[in-house]
Amino acid sequence: MITPASRMLSEDLLAVLCGGFLLLISFAAVLLPKAFEVGRNGPSVVAGSVVDVPAYQSLLQTTVAEPGKWTLSPVEAFYGEESAGQRESPIVINRIPGIIGAVVILALVMTLAVYGQGERVGPFVIAFGGVALLSTFAFLLASHAVIKAMSLEYALWALLAGMWVSNTVGLPNWLRPAVRTELYIKTGLVIFGAEVLFGRLLALGVPGIFVAWVVTPIVLVTTYWFGQRILRMPSQSLNMVISADMSVCGVSAAIATAAACRAKKEELSLAVGMSLSFTVVMMILLPIVVRVLGIDPILGGAWIGGTIDSTGAVAAAANSFGKEGAEVAMTTKMIQNILIGVIAFGVATYWTVSVDRDPAARQPEAVEIWRRFPKFVLGFLFASLFFSLLHSQLADGPQIIKAMLDGSSKSFRGWLFCLAFVSIGLATNFRQLAPFLRGGKPLVLYVCGQSLNLCLTLFMAWLMFKVVFADLAQ
Amino acid sequence: MNRQRCLFAVLAVIALMWMVALPWVSQAPRIQQHLDWLEEHQLDPSARYYTDLPAMEPILNRLDGQN
Numbered sequence: 001m002i003t004p005a006s007r008m009l010s011e012d013l014l015a016v017l018c019g020g021f022l023l024l025i026s027f028a029a030v031l032l033p034k035a036f037e038v039g040r041n042g043p044s045v046v047a048g049s050v051v052d053v054p055a056y057q058s059l060l061q062t063t064v065a066e067p068g069k070w071t072l073s074p075v076e077a078f079y080g081e082e083s084a085g086q087r088e089s090p091i092v093i094n095r096i097p098g099i100i101g102a103v104v105i106l107a108l109v110m111t112l113a114v115y116g117q118g119e120r121v122g123p124f125v126i127a128f129g130g131v132a133l134l135s136t137f138a139f140l141l142a143s144h145a146v147i148k149a150m151s152l153e154y155a156l157w158a159l160l161a162g163m164w165v166s167n168t169v170g171l172p173n174w175l176r177p178a179v180r181t182e183l184y185i186k187t188g189l190v191i192f193g194a195e196v197l198f199g200r201l202l203a204l205g206v207p208g209i210f211v212a213w214v215v216t217p218i219v220l221v222t223t224y225w226f227g228q229r230i231l232r233m234p235s236q237s238l239n240m241v242i243s244a245d246m247s248v249c250g251v252s253a254a255i256a257t258a259a260a261c262r263a264k265k266e267e268l269s270l271a272v273g274m275s276l277s278f279t280v281v282m283m284i285l286l287p288i289v290v291r292v293l294g295i296d297p298i299l300g301g302a303w304i305g306g307t308i309d310s311t312g313a314v315a316a317a318a319n320s321f322g323k324e325g326a327e328v329a330m331t332t333k334m335i336q337n338i339l340i341g342v343i344a345f346g347v348a349t350y351w352t353v354s355v356d357r358d359p360a361a362r363q364p365e366a367v368e369i370w371r372r373f374p375k376f377v378l379g380f381l382f383a384s385l386f387f388s389l390l391h392s393q394l395a396d397g398p399q400i401i402k403a404m405l406d407g408s409s410k411s412f413r414g415w416l417f418c419l420a421f422v423s424i425g426l427a428t429n430f431r432q433l434a435p436f437l438r439g440g441k442p443l444v445l446y447v448c449g450q451s452l453n454l455c456l457t458l459f460m461a462w463l464m465f466k467v468v469f470a471d472l473a474q
Numbered sequence: 475m476n477r478q479r480c481l482f483a484v485l486a487v488i489a490l491m492w493m494v495a496l497p498w499v500s501q502a503p504r505i506q507q508h509l510d511w512l513e514e515h516q517l518d519p520s521a522r523y524y525t526d527l528p529a530m531e532p533i534l535n536r537l538d539g540q541n
Contacts, residue, residue, distance in 0.1 A: 071509070072497045142520065144492060145509050146500050151519040164488075168481040195525045203537055252522055283519065312521030315529050319515055327533055334524035334533075398538035405525055 014113040015183060016379030019190025022109060023383060026194075026409040029059040030400055056399045058407020064105065065098025066414055067139040069148060077143050102415050103132045113183060120177075127178030131426070134161045135418040151279050151313040155251050155272050158418045162425020171426050181423040185259050186376040188416030189344075191409055192252070193383025196341045197401070199392045203331045207464035211306050212335040215453070215460045219247040220343070223449035231441050236355055237263035240347060241271040242442055246449045249337050250275045250309030255417065256340050260348035260377055261355070265424040270436050272421075274446050275309045282450075283313040287320055297325030302461035305332025307453050328465075341384045348377045 034056065070076035078099070081090040107128050114124045138161040141147065142154035165171070171179070201209070220243050227239035241263050245254035251272050258268040286308060290300035301318045308314045311333050318329030352372045391397045436442065499505055512519070516528035524530050 071500050144496050146496050148518060148520040149509060149512060153520040153522055164484050169477045195523060311524050311527055312519040315527055316517050316519040319517055330530055331533060337524050410525060
């Protein structure tokens, strides 16, 4: 993924502009209906019964979507029932207009970016259609109920869908113009920034901060050091991406750190594959270990929340501990999720100042650091801080941000990451992955790092929830 | 020609897995029970971030003071 420095600036800026524009239309789609509203919100009477109408809804709610969950027939993914909460009966949703809408909007925005890079737009538009079709296919594979229950998210299927084409018939020339992994990832990350809300940080008070924000960086730095000094891993970026996805929150952290340290696409693929494999194993094993060891639900929840990579897997694993245990687990994971922005910024700074610099040169000057710094990380952080501010300061901040995320921005982020992983798959040959697995060092790194994570998180959760803040935890 | 055959062979395997094997597996009583349990508790094990998880909604509403 390393690109010439001269070009990186323009691509980073384009990613920030595209991500910012998509966030702007997502935000406007929530505020515009409110601005022109005639009636009032709140409970409405429909057919004699009181129905809760959300105070804020996005205009893009039905215009932007991805395939939904299905069980017996793939048709359900495009036109099927969706659960509307525990108290309400399922509703039938036609997702086809939403899928077409999302692809068309992203095609328009990405075409503008390609035009901004001075490249031909015609071939890109045609190729984008092909990559979007493969992405839809990947979403379809990932949306089967059994696959979702196994925590095997769309990133894996997108990678495999791309590799299926590239390792059989090869990457067709007509698809090549839309294989833009970096542009999709960086734009997706800027949009993702709106979901990293710092106001959620104190959800579990001081104990949560210690479990999620003190243990995690210690594990990350120690694992990276272990990979470099003890295992002597040849690739620093692979070392960092594995350390981050294992200690922070799996695929999302892998994407953010890989982009921040300009890891190779094969390194991101490998880290994502390992994270998903271990997530499945830990999701099944950890609740059993908690029960066998007789660990109480609060402590077990904090332990699982701080160690299992994927957020959904944390929720599934901890739900058997009862309401309190599950809530502690999910909230711990959420606090850890918010760490992504800080980690991405820290990794980008470390890479710019230390790893990427010429060993023979003096300490780089501020101008040089600024020139080499990946600017999209600043876009990601700005989006995070800006939407955190709106979330906490606007009168209806939480409802507006929720309507924006649910209405369109989460879908845009999902599509962009899916397009990115399809692009990685399309540019990856199975043989290219082999050198990274040689000697089994990545596997050893993951296992050792995760073992440290398990021990340290359990100790810190016990110290915080059972010793120092035992009364608070009760 | 061989490569195209390979492409379609993989597609056939995928179709068999996703359109025959997985729907059949999902109908097995124990799996069905687990899927129903996930649905009932609004759990999506494939959720990547906390904003993707429907089960987080009551917690977030409480944090935001929207009980």
